[in-house]
Amino acid sequence: MATPHGTVVRTERLSDHMVRVVLGGEGLRGWAPNGFTDAYLVLWFPPADAPYAAPFDVESVKAGHxxxxxxxxxxxxxxxxxxxxxxxxxxxxVHGDxxxxxxxxxxxxxxxxxxxxxxxxxxxxDPDADFHLLVGDESALPAIAASLEVLPAGRRATAVLVCDGPADEVPLDCPGDLEVIWCHRVGSAAAADLLLDAVRALExxxxRVDAFVHGEAGEVRGVRRHLLADRGLDRAQLSASGYWRRTMTDEAWRAVKRDWNADVERDVR
Structure with missing residues (x-):
């Protein structure tokens, strides 16, 4: 298979800090979804001074540069x-440069x-769950939005979301009975606890509950601990993952993520 690559068809500014990019073209021939609503892919970006441009074979570039x-x-x-x-x-x-x-x-x-x-x-x-809880920040919003769109009609769901402010809220479609709770950081020193406090306050x-909790690793850890220890969820009812870590670059987070996840698993036995 040739190197998969996408060609920008159009873009759209969804909110103050979110941009939608739609890719198409022959480079996506053979690309196929896997049925997961948190499906992810890797994007490869050449450095500014690179003597090559997309499409390129990653391993060939590494071998030759x-x-x-x-x-x-x-x-x-x-x-x-x-x-x-x-x-x-x-x-x-998107946060500027x-x-x-x-x-x-x-x-x-x-x-x-x-x-x-x-x-x-x-x-x-889980289409058989009675209640769906989806919790996260902007980085988890695409997966949460995709998940909400496939819920059974009339099924109860609550999305608890954190963003910088009202200008970062986006509309969400769901055939279920959806409640959306937006939490705004707005410079608050307690921003790291906004999601946890909102989930604690839920009736x-x-x-059966099906929960999806993704986003900043520290925030996810707090909500995960609460759901397992205080709400009594079974691990099989919960998908939880830290996409990024406050104060860390992406590369630094990837270097410690395995150990972090192992430590998180020891939170609730």
Whole structure:
């Protein structure tokens, strides 16, 4: 299979800090979804002075160039795959010139290309659950939005979401009976506890609960501990993962994530 890559078809500013990029083109021929609503893929970005451009074979580039010219990779959630149009939608959190993928998305123009991987993932809402709880920040919003869209009609769901402020809220579609709780950081020193406090305050429903908690690792850990220890959820009812870690670069977080996850598993026995 040729190196999968997408060509920018169009972009859209969804909120103050989120940009949607729709990819298409022949480079996505053979790309296929895996059925998970938290499906993710790897995007590869050449450094500014790279003597190559997408599409490129990552391993060939690494074999032929010094490490400082290797492409930088980032993981992103698949927001939507339109099989009929052959279009792949990815939503990016953008904070000015910060990071690698965000600035690329903010300046992306039709015709730009980016190397992509085939998707991974592990979660899809349990259609038999009585209540769905989805908790996260902007980085988890694409997966949460995709999950809400596949819930059974009329099924009860609550989404607890944190963002910088009202200008970062986005509309969410759901065939179920959805309650959305937005928490705003707005410079609060207690921002790290906003999600946990909101989940603690929820009136807990009867029946089987299916929970999805993703986003900043420290916030996810606190909510996970509460759901397992205080609410009595079984691990099988909960998908929890830290996408990023406050004060760490993506590379630094990946270096310690395995040990962090092992430590998190010891929180509740």
């Amino acid at each position: 010094p490490p400082e010219r290797w492409p930088i990779h980032r993981h992103y959630t698949v927001r939507r795959w339109d099989a009929a149009a052959g279009e792949l939608t990815i939503d990016f959190v 910060e990071g690698v993928a965000g600035p690329w998305a903010a300046s992306a123009q039709p015709g730009d290309r980016v190397v992509v991987s085939l998707p991974g993932g592990a979660y899809r809402p 807990w429903p009867a029946g």
